[in-house]
Structures are given as structure tokens and as C-alpha cells.
Amino acid sequence: MPEDTHATSGLLDVATIYHEPAVTDYQRGREILDRFPRAERIVVSSHWNLPGLHGNEGIAEDWLKIKKTVLVLGVRKTMAVRPNGRSADFIAPSYSNGCAMACAYCYVPRRKGYANPISTFVNIEEISRAIERHSSRQGAKLEPNQVDPRHWVYDIGENGDCSVDALISDNLRDLVAQFGRLPHAKASFATKFVNRDLLDYDPRGKTRIRFSLMPRDVARMVDIRTSPIEERIAAIDDFVAAGYEVHLNFSPVIYYEGWLEDYAELFDQVDGSLSGRAKQQLAAEVIFLTHNDRLHDVNLAWHPRAEDLLWVPRLQEAKVSETGGRNVRYRQGLKRRLVEEFGSLLRRKLPYCEIRYAF
Template sequence: MTVSDLLDVRTVWAEPASLVSMRGQEVLARFPDAEIREVASHWAIPELHGNAGNVSRWVRVKAENLVLGEKKSLTVRPNGRSADFIAPSSANGCAMACAYCYVPRRKGYANPITVFTNVDDILRAVTRHLARTGPKPEPNQCGTAWVYDLGENSDCSVDALVSDGVADAVAHFRGLAGAQASFATKYVNRGLLDLDPQGSTRIRFSLMPPEDAQLLDLRTSSIDERIGAVDDFLTAGYEVHLNFSPVVLREGWQRRWATLLDELSDRLSPAAREQAACEVILLTHNEGLHEVNLGWHPKAEDVLWRPEAQEAKTSQNGQDNVRYRVDVKRRAVARMRELIGVHAPWLTVRYAF
């Protein structure tokens, strides 16, 4: 997938301060033909957010719109799973269109990329947090350094197509002793290979069986391309982990995951396997997203929406979601661990839930 496949930006919606900033001007220079429309807040754009009429234009909204704003909250939050902390995001939204993604729930409907232009403020907030926290007393499941997730509400590999904010973050962590950046991605952006992270950034390639990805991971790099990128990113100085997310329970899921794990064992170099670790995350869905998906990609809901196997769950951010029933999930998590143990015994499971 090329940049032109993902982005055909025709309208840039911009807060006034972000529009006149150096970062904002840098972004605009990449899309010189786009119409610029000023807005008071990146959170309140009626034409984009909460507009039910956009459901039928789901992919076009993501491809043709870009938002510039300033990040107001610079709070670093604890995590403890894939990272020790969640850094303030330098972007939210995405140009890709994964059918299960929770990000569209935040602003409503397609939620194209919003780039925050005050990246320097965000990185200074991380530096201050690290200074207050002090050295990590001992390694934990996240790593030996304090790990900060950079891309909670976006995909940094795609964000890097829009601005140099991701490159600045990689450079910042390269000089930040005792800390490591981390982000998960479904897009292979080979421009990131030139950023010289020197081990200070961990990239987590999200993987699922290709049959699932073809149905659910729309507008993303293929699973074949993601696997093929692992050794290249390791050679370029990244720590490279794997993110098995989401695990979708449908007929044949165990066989498909076993095949994928065998492929990883065959294709990854000894060096990649030695440093790799993974996280396993079973599907969490949302009734509102289910209803939206029925308007643009109903086939996905044939496998995502399974009331007979799911139950209500209130997420950490207070949203009402659905997940697999406790008994179903417990068996599936145990089975995934067994499959990894048999087909990829070299792979450490950092956590599974």
C-alpha cells in the first residue's frame, strides 16, 4: 500500500494556533492543493464528528480529511501492559479502517487523522515525567527502561506520513536515558528505517491470520508485508515486538493462528526471534461501532458481533463495550498460549487477556 492509497487530502480543518505554527505549516506544505478551513476546536467539527451521514463515506472521510489541532492535556498516564505509561498522543484518528478499532468511538464516526502541532510540548511533558519518576528500580514485563506508549489513539507509522512529529519523538527518546518509546502499527512505513532509533524505540507489528486481516484490517499493510518488515526494522535499530490483536474467535481460528505462528518461526531471523516478545489481546467490541459497521462493512460484523459468546464490559475509559464471556475468553487465552508454546516456543508472551 502506498501513501496515495491511504491519503488524498482535500480538506484540512485547522485550529487557528495550529495553522500558524511551524509544524502546521510543515504539514500544509505536504498537501498544497487542500482547502483550508479554520475551526474553533478539533473536537467539534460537525461535518466530521457525530455526523451519521458519513457512515456511507467512511473510507473517503478518512482519506480526504485531515485535522490540525493542539494537544491540550499533557498528562502522562500509567498503563502497565504494553508500556509503563501512556504518553500524550501526538495525533488521534487514523487513515486506515480496521473494522474493530475503538478510536472512531472517541469523536464519532470515521475520525480521520488529527495531527497535534505542539509536539515539543508533548515531548517536554514526557521528559518532566521521567525526571519526577526517577530510574526504573528493576525490569518488569514492559522492559528494562520506563516504556512510554506514543500511539494510543493513532498509528504512528501513518502519522509519520503527515508530519515529522514521529521522527522528532524517535530522536527525543534516543537521547532520553532510562526511557523507551513504543507504538503498535499495522502499516509498514519504510521511511522510519532512516530515523536511527538506537534501540530507544520499540515498534510492535500487529498481526493476525491473513484471512482475518483481509476481512477486518482494511487499508493496512498486508500481513506478509508486516512479517517481512520485522528483520529490516531490527537491523535499523528498533526493538521489534509482535502484537497479536485482536484474536477473533470464529470457525477455524486455532488452525489459522497455528499457521501464522509457523510462518513466523520460518521467516524471522534468529536475531529477531531472540529479542521478540508478544502481547495477546482478544477482541473487545462496541454496540455503537457495530451499528456503524452495518452501514459500511456489514460482512465484518458476521464475525465481530457474536452475542451468544459475548457479554457487556465497561472499559477503563468508561465506555460500554462487549467482550467474550469469561469462560469463553479463559479457554481461548489458554489455547493461544498453548499454540504459541508449540508453534513458536521462542516467543515470550508478555501478557494475554
């Protein structure tokens, strides 16, 4: 996979690669290193322990620069497949975490502190084998559920954006091909980046892409370094034609004055852009905003304007997370009303779009 201008001069311009010693033992690791021959290489004991990056409060102001110029390579140790039940039936072992984009609400940086570049795992064959073993044990899906009527669905992008990962390596291409062969399994991932290289893959109807959407002006504030909303909507028909199942991911839904009017405009834009074929297979998931005190502090260092939308204590209530952080979400009574209003509007504007779940 040779170095190209699309990957290096736009979203990524890799100048430094931190990598575990064993990375060079894997073909995928060598391919990635060869793809960025001019990058400085720094050997580290673990992809979770990057000297000068993880836990370094002083570099929060360089949030965007680090995302663009730093890449981390590691070897995934654990291969657990976890049950889910909302976006997917199962969460597959991640082949990456972190992202070159910089959505102000992203939960992944809560574990990494003050730097969140892409970490890519090079032992993709082991990850693929773990998925195949699990799928084989599951066998056929005998009863439909809200995730999918026929296949067991595996989320392969829980901790990053697969469309961006595809700029770095062929990990995504390999998994899309694998799920195309598995008789009872389907891959799924959400994305905010339109990577048209994926149109040349061979999904065979067995990969579900969930394009994340929100009102344009809000996206400009909080979806930093992502594809414009108009570009995401315009891509849906092309990805359906290429053999993908395409759903919508309304996440996070952010409440502010005039929010419903903005979503009505967004739904009209979706309705006016999609072909009949795309509408026929369309479904959506709806997830209202959850924020976090640690991420709030990071954002104040590099993008404080976003916090005017995300951190609104008079509307939110706290919940302590499993890792000890202080998450905030809309107050229970308010959120219940917002979910009902959003669902009613969506059903009226896009009556053919099933709401798979909303919370």
C-alpha cells in the same frame, strides 16, 4: 517535508484540512499545511468539533473516503502522562488520534461518532518537553517488570498508528530521536502499516515497534487499508537491523471455527521468516476482541460483513464502558479457555517468543 506521491496517492489523498486558528503559529503546523497546498482549509474552533463530520450519522457510508481525504490539525492542550502497566509503563500525551486505516474493531471512533480521520497535533515541542520532564522525574528503573527489564516504556501511539502519522509530519521522527537520547526511557507503538521511511530514523534501540498480526484471511476482512500480513512479517528483520526493538501484537484475537488452525499457520510463517537476531529479542502481547455497540452500528453502514466475525451475541457478554457505551467481550468461561489454548499453541510454535501478557 515536501508533498510526495507515497503520501498523497496511496493511503492519503488530502483534499480538506480542518484546523484550529493557532495551528499556523507553530512551525510544524505551517510545514503540514505547506505539504498539502491544494487542500481546502477550514478553520474550526476545536479539533473535537468538526461541523458536518462528528456526530453526523448520515456520513457513515463515506467512512473510507473521509479517512483518505480529510486531515485535522490542532494544538494539544493537556500534557498528562498516564500510568499503564500492560503494553507500556506509561501512556505519553498523544500527538495524534484517528487513523487513515479502517480496522473494523478500532476503539478510537467510539468517541468521535461517524467520522474518524487523522487529527495531528502541531505543538510537538511541548509534547516532547512533557515526556522529558516525566522521564527525568522517574529516574532509573530499579526493578524489571513485564513491560521492560531496564527502561520505562512510554506508549506514544495509543490513539492512532504512528507509521501512518509519519506520512503527514516529522512528529514521529522527532520522538524517536528524543527517546534515543533519554537515558531511562523507551518509546513504544503498535502498527499495521509498513512505512519503510522509518528505517532511516535513528532509534538506537530505544523504540519498540509492535507489529500487529492475525491470520491473513481474517485480516483481509477486518484490517481495511492496512499493509498485508505477509508484508508486516517480512519487515520485522529489517526493522531489527535498523535499531528498533520489534515485538508482536496479536490484537485483537478473534474466535471463529478453525481459528487455532489459522494461528498455527501464522506462527509457522513467522518462525520461517525471522532471523536468529530477530527471534532472540522477540516478545508478544495477546489481546482478545472487545467490541462496542456504537462501532457495530457504524460498521453496519459501511462494512456489515465484518460484523459477522465481530458481533456474535451468543459468545459474548456485555460490559458498560466508562463513557456509557455497551462493550461486548467473549464470555468469561469461554475467554479463559481461549486464552489458555492460544498461549499453549504460541509457546509450542514459537518457544523463543515471550508472552508479555495475555487477556
